[in-house]
Amino acid sequence: MNKKRRNYSARKRKEAATGLLFIAPMMIGLIIFSAYAFFQNIHFSFSKVGTFGAPKFIGFDNYIRAFTDPNFFIALKNTLFYTVFGVSFVIIFSVLIANSLNKKVKGRTFYRVSIFIPAITMPAAIGILWRWLLNYKFGIINFILERIGLKPVAWLSEAATVKWAILLVLVWSMVSYYVIIMLAGMQAIDSSYYEAARVDGAGQLQLFFKVTIPLLTPIIFFSTIMSMIGILQIFDFIYLMIQRDTIAYQYSMSMVTYFYELAFVKDLRGYASAVSILLCIIIMIITVIQMYLQKYWVKYDN
Amino acid sequence: MKIKKFIKGTMLVHIMLIIFSFIMVGPFIWMFLTSIKTYEETIRIPLQILPKAIQWINYGIVYDKFPFLTLYFNTFFITLITIVGQLLVVSIAAYAFSRLIFPGKNVIFLMMLGLMMVPGQIFIIPRFQLMVQFNLTNTLTALILPNIFNVFGVFMMRQFFSSIPKELDEAAVIDGCGYFIIYWKILLPLTKPGLVSLGIMVMLNTWKELMWPIIVNRTMDKMTLSAGLAMLIGEHTTYYEQVMAGAVISVLPMIIIFAIFQKQFVAGIARAGLKG
Structure with missing residues (x-):
């Protein structure tokens, strides 16, 4: 024993x-x-960090600086703009596209490969491509606008439009990935739900709103969180598409581009650390709110 | 009547899918068309859709100006080493979290969960300084090392290990197998779909990552394709036919790989997404 x-x-x-x-x-x-x-990083956020020498403790100065820095608030406002509109558009379009792809139609593989291509393309290529498409004089977008009788838009250099231009590219590049996720979610839905609904006489629209959407809510919730966290950290397209010495940069900069500028262009590493911590706190607050709200709209199977 | 309705139904789906596909692929078609024009043709007003004669020479010009071979090699090399590193470090940790009982397991696991929620920018300045201290700036190692310790990978692989019935390793224990043999010989081969997902994730990540390479590395010969292309944009933006040729060279291989392994890619991304 x-x-x-x-x-x-x-x-x-x-x-x-x-x-x-x-x-x-x-x-x-x-x-x-x-x-x-x-x-x-937390330590740095309470310090003055130069290129040389040890960081010097300065208490909350970096945080106070953020709250009195108009650029910080511009960056915050822009980031929230991208997040609110970006997440909404990404979710809506990815559900719609995935729903069409989920139908048994001929040439599905072709459509699928076409629609997924942006998901496997590097942001650097997407950024430069859209910079060309949105070019004021020679871009094809303005060419199309003029053809249908609209005025050309200075997409990437005007204060009023630059944010929308970035948003357009952001949504275009992100939708593909979420189509993959949504489609996988839709394919996991048991077909007996649809059969039962059809027996009850439900039409296509009713099937979509009464069966697909409710059963997809866990995936939609997951995608909302993931895309939100991703967009709150938007950097690539702004860095690639907007020149730093133009006013458009001010109007489009996000918290992460501002962080990058502070840390690696202006060498204000302490202040940059504080900005990154504030971003982290914002992400956590929004995520917690989302987690709390989910019980009102997310339906789990069992 | 029924057939008519059916045709109407699928017609609508086709029209929608054609529009969506065109929105997604159209820009790439324009990318290619621009890359085979002359400079004069790219700045003609009104726009000229097709070139008079195909200018393959643009590809030669950017190829001479820009070290594509080096960038491809770097990207490929970094992807490969990161995958191997993660396979060794991530999957064995995932196995331990899934199967073994050890002190502090739950606390450590929760702390890792917390780490996953933290945005990457938090780590960037200290990691950069670490690289300076280790004398690793402007090396490929700097692009590999921090990416090996992939917390998300541990979570995902743990899910895969947990979905394998426990009887399998209990039987192996009775047969006198050690833990490493169970992990390496019995369970790891069964998590192949997970490893494929992990590999695809690493590949896409290396392929797309931009901020870290441009911060930690300075010269073109130590860049990934993505960061190198970003540098190319910074240097020449007047001759769009050349820039677009560069973009085509950069995106085409991945599109070809994707078209061939479409099913595995999609399944891999979906698994990685949904297991999280």
Whole structure:
């Protein structure tokens, strides 16, 4: 009896040691590149960090600076603009497109490959491509606008339009990925739900609104959170499409482009750290609100 | 009557899909058309849709100006090493979290969950300084090292391990197999779909990542394709036919890979998305 128990606990000890050993490489990496970096960033946010010398503690100065810096609020406002409109458009379009792709029609593979292409294209190529499409004089978008009798728009250099131009590219580039997710969600819906609804005499629209959408709400919720976190960190297209020395930059800059500028152009690393922490707090607050709100609209199967 | 209705129904779907496909692919067609025009043709008003003669020479010009081979090699190399690194580091940790009991397991796991919610910018300045301290700026290692410790990968792989019935490794324990053998020989081969998803994720990430490479590396020979293309944009934006040729060279291989492995790609992305 005694011997048996000892054996048992020896096995347990071996298991525990093995477990710790197996997670050790991951933990060492995370401690250096995530945990240490995380606390270091907090430390920087309370310090004056120059290129040379040790960071100097300055209390809440960096945070106070953010709250009195008009550029910070411009960046915040722009970021929220991209997030609210971006998430809405991405979700709506991806559900609509996925729903069409979910139908059994000829040439589905062709449509699918075409629609998914932006999801596998690098932002650098997308940015430069759209910069060309939206070119004031020679861009094809303005050419089309003129053909249908509208005035050409200075998409990327005018204060009123630049945000919409970025939003357009953002949504265009993001929709593909979420179509993949939504389509996978739709294909997982048991066909018996549709059959039952059809027996009850439901039409196409009713099937979409009464069966597909409710059963897809967990996926829609997941996509809302993921796209929201992604857009709150928007950087690539603004960096690639807008020249930093124009007024358009002011009107389109996001929190992350502002962070990048502070940290790596102006070398204000302490202040930049504070901006990144504020962004993190904003992301967490919005995520928590979303988590709380989900019980009012997300329907889980069981 | 019924057939008519059916045709009307699918017609509408076709029309919608054609419009959506065109919106997604149209810009790429224009990219290609621009890349085979002369400079004069790209700035003609009103717009000229097709070139008079195809100017393949634009591709030669950007190829000479721009080290595509190096950038391709870098991107490929970084992807490969990151995948191998993650396979070793991430999957074995995922196995431990799924199967083994050890002290602190739940606390560590929750802390990792918390890390996943933190936006990447939080880490960038300290990581950059770490790279400076390690003397790793402007190296390919700087683009690989921080990406190996993929928390999301651990979560995803843990799900895959947990979906394998426990009886399988219990039987192996009775047969006297050690934990490493169980992980490496028995369970890992069964998580192949997960590993494929992980590989696709790493590939897309390396392919798309922009901020970290332009921060930590300075010279063209240490850039990924994505960051290199961004640098090309910064330098020449007057000759769009050349820039578009560069863009075509950059995106085409991935589009071809995607067209061939379409099913695996889509399934991989969907799995990675939905397991999270």
